[in-house]
Amino acid sequence: EAGVAQSPRYKIIEKRQSVAFWCNPISGHATLYWYQQILGQGPKLLIQFQNNGVVDDSQLPKDRFSAERLKGVDSTLKIQPAKLEDSAVYLCASSLEWDSNQPQHFGDGTRLSIL
Amino acid sequence: DAKTTQPPSMDCAEGRAANLPCNHSTISGNEYVYWYRQIHSQGPQYIIHGLKNNETNEMASLIITEDRKSSTLILPHATLRDTAVYYCIAPNLFFGTGTRLTVIP
Numbered sequence: 001e002a003g004v005a006q007s008p009r010y011k012i013i014e015k016r017q018s019v020a021f022w023c024n025p026i027s028g029h030a031t032l033y034w035y036q037q038i039l040g041q042g043p044k045l046l047i048q049f050q051n052n053g054v055v056d057d058s059q060l061p062k063d064r065f066s067a068e069r070l071k072g073v074d075s076t077l078k079i080q081p082a083k084l085e086d087s088a089v090y091l092c093a094s095s096l097e098w099d100s101n102q103p104q105h106f107g108d109g110t111r112l113s114i115l
Numbered sequence: 116d117a118k119t120t121q122p123p124s125m126d127c128a129e130g131r132a133a134n135l136p137c138n139h140s141t142i143s144g145n146e147y148v149y150w151y152r153q154i155h156s157q158g159p160q161y162i163i164h165g166l167k168n169n170e171t172n173e174m175a176s177l178i179i180t181e182d183r184k185s186s187t188l189i190l191p192h193a194t195l196r197d198t199a200v201y202y203c204i205a206p207n208l209f210f211g212t213g214t215r216l217t218v219i220p
Contacts (some may be wrong), residue, residue, distance in 0.1 A: 004158070005138070021187075023217045033208070035210075040212075040213060042202055042210030042211050042212050042213055043159065043210045044210070045208045045209070048208070088166075091158050091159075093158070093159075101147050101164070101166075101207075103149060103151075103161040103164055104161065104207075105161065106151075106158030107158050108156070108157050108158045109158050
């Protein structure tokens, strides 16, 4: 089966600019996750969707970050405006159902550098 | 606020078994223990998960103590391609900093 697809692979922007990341989960996976991974740290959950509804966005900095999954398949994560501390890899993952104890499958992420 | 404790790094000789420990003393009764690994510039890769019983698949074995407060991931015959950061997470979704395993030729 095809894995989780993310684009772009790399992005360089200046602080205060906007940026968007795209994720296409594995076909049939109802649950989608966005993580932020800062260099030297483990992934940190930002938001979790079940179909097109938000299950958990408690760690999403909502003053600058937003995410949507309008049709319950693809998702976009946006940062506006970007800060220097947003430099990180943004990982998307998907799983069959959020409460089924099924493992997550990760994409290879988007590496964001803020100048 | 990771819920697990792992040694920051470990070495293992190629061909030998790699035993990676994890402490998850605050795990609740219905929470699974998951193991992932991450090779440089790639996303985390699922390895195995378990609740109470020991588990084995084509990649690894997972040994969970009877009190469920700790577990050990076993790679039976480590290869150079097993060099990676290994994450134990419990409950699901909370990653710590993991163990960097280096397999030495």
